[in-house]
Amino acid sequence: MRIGFVVDSACDLPGDYLHRHGFTILPITTRIDEATLVDDRDPAVRQRFLDEDLGTRAHAAETEPFGVEEIRDLFLRRLVVDYDCVFCITIASSRSGIHANASKASFAILTDYRPIRREAGVSGPFLMRVIDSENLFAATGVTAVEAVRLRESGMNPGQMRERLEYIAHNTFGYMIVRDLYYMRARAQKKGDRSVGWFSAALGTALDIKPLLRGYRNTTSPVAKVRGFDHGAETLFAYAEKRVRAGLLTPTVCVSYGGKLDELDALPGYASLKQTCAGHGVEVFEAPMSVTGMVNVGTGAVTIGFAAPEHEFGS
Secondary structure, eight states: OEEEEEEEEEEOOOOHHHHHOOOOEEEEEEEETTTEESSSSOOHHHHHHHHHGGGGGGOOEEEEEEOOHHHHIIIIIHHHOOEEEEEEEOOOTTSHHHEEEHHHHHHHHHHHHHHHHTTTTTOOOOEEEEEEESOOOSHHHHHHHHHHHHHHHTHHHHHHHHHHHHHHHHHHEEEOOSSSHHHHHHHTTTOOOOHHOOOHHHHHHTTTTEEEEEEETTTEEEEEEESSSHHHHHHHHHHHHHHHOOOSSEEEEEESSSSSSHHHTTHHHHHHHHHHTTTTTTTEEEEOOOOHHHHTTTTTOOOEOOSSSSSOOO
């Protein structure tokens, strides 16, 4: 059975990995003043965002995920012929409408695919499964990497769906941002009250940064640290601790809202990579998507891994 994968552009994984394993990207359109960017993880689009310093104006940006009809057309035009089963893995359904759009599109796709496959000389049924990653950015990548591993192991679609939903439900995503005022302004734009004015003002004045956790479709602060570099070091050290304790998949995904050599220079990151190598855990590092940088600001770090249930600091 030919099994394919679709992710939205906010899934932070290396471009060569996505290309090598045949991922299809659902783009997200961003409008910043007069500029329109179609985020499909094209490095040129990301570079334009950084070079033109669009992040300084992006807190009021409008973002638009692929709609129901666009997803339907993409599948019926190509994917229902190229594959027999497609897993569509989306960013957390609580943070974006793309999961709902893909779910709605799936009904039309599964109704209309038969004559298209027949005309192309492809026999047999077509399956589509929409998986809510329940998380953001690098953490969404954990479920996508597991999907590739399961396909390569020869697992059937039913077994894959059960395993992927389990991994998504047990994936932890952590994030630290540089600019709390930006994140508060962006949250207000989206009707999210998770970063209040007082917290933003106090945090900026004292250089206190919250460590945010994404888990089971909920994003909330779990700790506060003094300074971005110290916060990143704390985050990487904690990820090391979870690697040593044992993960549910041999995968850690990391993304950075800027140039990756800046990520390499952050304190604690080299130690994390060394610990992962010593425990047979692969590190996937990627530039944060334009969509991610629009929503949390440039220079943010996100990290994701699947692990048994735990509390931060334990």
